[in-house]
Amino acid sequence: MRKVKEFIIEKLILICGLASIFFVGLIFLFLLKEGLSVFNIVTPLDFLFGKSWYPISDPAQLGILPLILGSLLVTLGAAVISIPIGIGCAIYIAEIAPARIKEVLKAGIELLAAIPSVVLGFIGMITLVPFVKNCFHLPTGLTALSGSIMLAFMAMPTIVSIAEDALYSVPKTYKEGALALGATHWQTIWRVMLPAASSGLLAAIMLGIGRVIGETMAVMMITGNAAVMPNTILEPIRTLTATIAAEMGEAVVGSEHYFALFAIGIVLFIISFAINVTADLFLHRKQ
Helix, strand or coil, X not given: CHHHHHHHHHHHHHHHHHHHHHHHHHHHHHHHHHHHHHHHCCCHHHHHHCCCXXXXXXXXXXXXXXXXXXXXXXXXXXXXXXXXXXXXXXXXHHHHCCHHHHHHHHHHHHHHHCCCHHHHXXXXXXXXXXXXXXXXXXXXXCCHHHHHHHHHHXXXXXXXXXXXXXXXCCCHHHHHHHHHCCCCHHHHHHHHHHHHCHHHHHHHHHHHHHHHHCCCXXXXXXXXXXXXXXXXXXXXXXXXXXXXXXXXXCCCCCCHHHHHHHHHHHHHHHHHHHHXXXXXHHHCCCC
């Protein structure tokens, strides 16, 4: 009976894994079916590198370069803020904090990760946007900087949680050996623990960035939704995800606008897939 149970459980796990791959493949095929039609209207180069997004004009201008740059701008800004803070928090929780404080901090981080993005976006509109406007004397606080700060806040729980697990999984003998050789606690963390956990740390960073790129509601609420070429981080921008969320309800099924939004979905799918594959490669890289 034990062998029969093990066989059934193994096959169920296999079926679940194959089903996941199958559904992802179906999603991608559906995006291709709807999105590739846009290239009957505009060339791939004009679509990816065009500087004007006016999908309902006559003729339609379907250049998504401002949207790509807007997404990259808020993503890079969020990465600059969240990566050092997130890794620092993970080091403190894994190697410095007392046991009681460690449990409280871990529970708090998990709680932060559970806050809906629309709630964070609303909080950002009420508090962060006016602060950015007054601090930099801008006409509006709905800027890429506001989006970067809020997305950094949203990415940090992912980075901290995975990075802390990576540091905790480093064999204790590494730390004990370094301390026995006379290294200080900080030297042990900097020169032994961090290099040993580098694969997990890089995976945490990549997954945090993936969380940022896929975010929709928060950036749509606090970045200004201006589909123009950004010059600085203190200007309103629009991201790829926000464009789909804001315009899909208005697009006429079968129109140029409709197909263009699905093509944006293809671009997002490819970017997210590349980030997750890169994170997986780093996670399973041999030390």
